[in-house]
Amino acid sequence: MSNFSLSKFKQLPLVMTSMSRWDGDFSSASWSLAKTFAKDQVVIYVDYPFTLLDFFRERKKPSVKARKRALLFGENCLKPLTDYGPNLYALTPPLMLPINWLPPGWLYRKLAGWNDRRLSRQITKGLRHLGWSDFIFFNSFNPLYLSSLPTGFSPKAFIYQSRDNIRALEPYLRKHGSYLEIDAIQEADLSLATSRLLKKELEELSGNKVAYFPNAADFNLFKAAYEADLPLPRELDGLPRPIIGYTGNICHRIDYEIIQEICEKNPEKTLVMVGPRNHWGHTDIDLDALPNLHFTGPKKIEQLPAYLAHFDLLVLPFLCNKVTKSIYPLKINEYLASGKPVVATPFSEDIRSFHPHIRLEADKQSFVQAIDEELAQDLPEKAAKRYQEAAANTWEGRVSLFWKLINQTFSL
Known part of the structure; x- marks a missing residue:
């Protein structure tokens, strides 16, 4: 010592x-x-x-x-x-x-x-x-x-x-x-x-x-998604709204059946995934065949607030398994700093601790239904509480x- x-x-x-x-x-x-x-x-x-x-x-x-x-x-x-x-x-x-x-x-x-x-x-x-x-x-x-x-x-x-x-x-x-x-x-x-x-x-x-x-979270960086009028990233220009967003590694943790369900049950909505694509070998679903699913590729952390600012809702659709049950996801506080509604799977004790600031649904049908409900029921008061939760982390x-x-x- x-x-x-x-x-x-x-x-x-x-x-x-x-x-x-x-x-x-x-x-x-x-x-x-x-x-x-x-x-x-x-x-x-x-x-x-x-x-x-x-x-x-x-x-x-x-x-x-x-x-x-x-x-x-x-x-x-x-x-x-x-x-x-x-x-x-x-x-x-x-x-x-x-x-x-x-x-x-x-x-x-x-x-x-x-x-x-x-x-x-x-x-x-x-x-x-x-x-x-x-x-x-x-x-x-x-x-x-x-x-x-x-x-x-x-x-x-x-x-x-x-x-x-x-x-x-x-x-x-x-x-x-x-x-x-x-x-x-x-x-x-x-x-x-x-x-x-x-x-x-x-x-x-x-x-x-x-x-x-x-x-x-880097709250001082991500709070700009809530507080500032950030420019629209070029990849989002012209995409049908509402836009559902995901940021992070597109990898073995994600439940791709939920991704497919979101896209197929919401043809009028857009799902955008920001991050490196490492899903090959982890799903048989042809993600490129989903017309309303868009990939931007990896972005530097400094670029992410602009995407969060222009998403209407954020998702964290991780599998509920041995890999994810011990995860405190880095992105949850980044999401909350934007003030946007969040729908996630209840994959760990740590993610469950963020309820009621986020919506938790385990199966793909309930997850998709929650997206519609959270978009319809979002209020400035709810956004402010999410922002305040991120400010504490x-x-x-x-x-x-x-x-x-x-x-x-x-x-x-």
Whole structure:
């Protein structure tokens, strides 16, 4: 345990790792937290590492080309992100060994240790470049790297955050991530979970205390969808109204039968999905055959309020299953900040906690009926209450909670 005072902790740089990159296709909780911490202290946001195999497969992508010299030679690995203020940096790790194909055991552990030492040296190099030796290490749901800290990599505080039930995710992640996450929780000074069920499960699996640390929203960004007269995104120009909207990854979590039902039972309405399309392999429904379903592709988080402002109703049609029952969805507070009515499935205890500010329906027929009812019954008073709910769930509030938990953990 550190003998630092809380004020000294707040002055240290924070190094954050996650399974997303700062310039990825969609917003993430880790990136939002990093930007919020960086308002008051130095933050080094560590990109999810590329392996040698990733580099070969993706070498022609602009995101890889932009990082090429850092990946291959370690040059310019620390990039100041001045668009987000003076304190935020992105760090590109060197290429890692592709080892996920190995079975659990001594060889995987040995090579994972080599990767971790390589990554930690790059982080230390970045810290020294900025004139720092002491730091806080925040692993925000990336158990495949630095779940256990190598010798010589000694932060003043080690925080691990779980944001999803990795034991129910795709085989690639759960193969090693499921047990490495428990390693991280057992080694960390403070462990966090974004949902109530996830907190309970991780405490049972690790034998350690895990704090509830829910997701939030960049309220100052998303409140513009409620308060301001934002320009109409070009993809929405001329679409029949009302427009039903969804933002986020279009992936394995979504109930595509509900999507189909919305479109087929509401031919006069438009459904627009904003985000990267990763649904192939998760549904046999030909989404492109639905004439009133439109895809915009991924958008930067700064662009999303304009879409929310011009949607008439928002949907969160997640499947109710083992994967989703421990999710506190990042987008719910973004939705509520817009003041628009929301219809969701009751997939987790956390999403159910937002009732009565949102409508919850489990089956596709009830879901579609709820859309009509919420559109017909929407009132300015209801919109204001949704907006106020989002205002109580901000990243600034979560950062305050983080320091409170640090204070409790280290008995400062």
